[in-house]
Amino acid sequence: MSISPYFLDLRSAYQSEMDDLRFDSEGCDVLHQRLAGKRQEMAFLVQMMDSSPEMVAVVFHQGFDFTEKAVMDHLLSHDSHDADGFPAWSSLADGFVLAPWAQDLAHIVLQAPGGEKFLTLTAGLEYMAGLPVSASIVSAEDNDGDNDEDRDENGEDGENGENALVIFEGDDDREQSGDARARHEAGSDWLVQQGFDAKD
Structure with a gap:
């Protein structure tokens, strides 16, 4: 599979955000509590979708059940400025099932400008989060291997x-x-x- 530099950069920012949320000052894992709090603020967070998509995308953590790898692999090969068009949110419909709570959040996002593209990015980030780390490393270092x-x-x-x-x-x-x-x-x-x- 081939992951575009665009998605690799997003993945790095997404992972950093997850790491920041995971532990409190005493080293306790508080990720679920913090994500629950952010989900309550979804109506406010949509204002950050363009400037910091990774900070908003984390609220959908574990909200996707991916059913068609080929659909998601195809998404990850794209850059946001591809001439042939960035995949639309609707084109991913066969690639996953959203958890009920994630559907509620998606409904809020879709009411905002740019909501569909943001959800497409989020689906890609969540899919990558479930991939082995080596998958993204190999795709980024193909030329180095040569x-x-x-x-x-x-x-x-x-x-x-x-x-x-x-x-x-x-x-x-x-x-x-x-x-x-x-x-x-x-x-x-x-x-x-x-x-x-x-x-x-």
């Missing part, structure tokens, strides 16, 4: 990158031994200044 293969074929890094690893480890060892020697010498000088005999 570059890695090129380096292996040219033999620059050696098998499994072992040559580069040895070089970096050697540099670290030299730096660490140099730092240790400098600290030892400074400590010896200080002891001499305090009247102790110099150590060999």
Whole structure:
């Protein structure tokens, strides 16, 4: 599957918002309580749909039951400015079932300008939230993987990158031994200044 950079960026912002909501100052998981509170404020939150969609989308967390992966996979391949048109909310109807409480929230959203597009984005975010993390990483790093293969074929890094690893480890060892020697010498000088005999 291919996830567009647009949806990958949204996913990152969405996940950050979820992380911010999850724990209180004492480290207790309060996600459900906070989401319940935000759902009570839906009529106000719709004003933020354009500027901060991820902050509003979280209220639909676990409100979707996805039934057609192909429909949702197709959505995630789009950018919001695709020439062939961003998928309409109605086009996703066969891809999921909304929980009753989520249907009530969706009804409020649809009364606001841009509500349909926001719900389409939200469906994509909720679908991604249920995917393995590696799915989005792989789609974002396809080109990087190609570059890695090129380096292996040219033999620059050696098998499994072992040559580069040895070089970096050697540099670290030299730096660490140099730092240790400098600290030892400074400590010896200080002891001499305090009247102790110099150590060999």
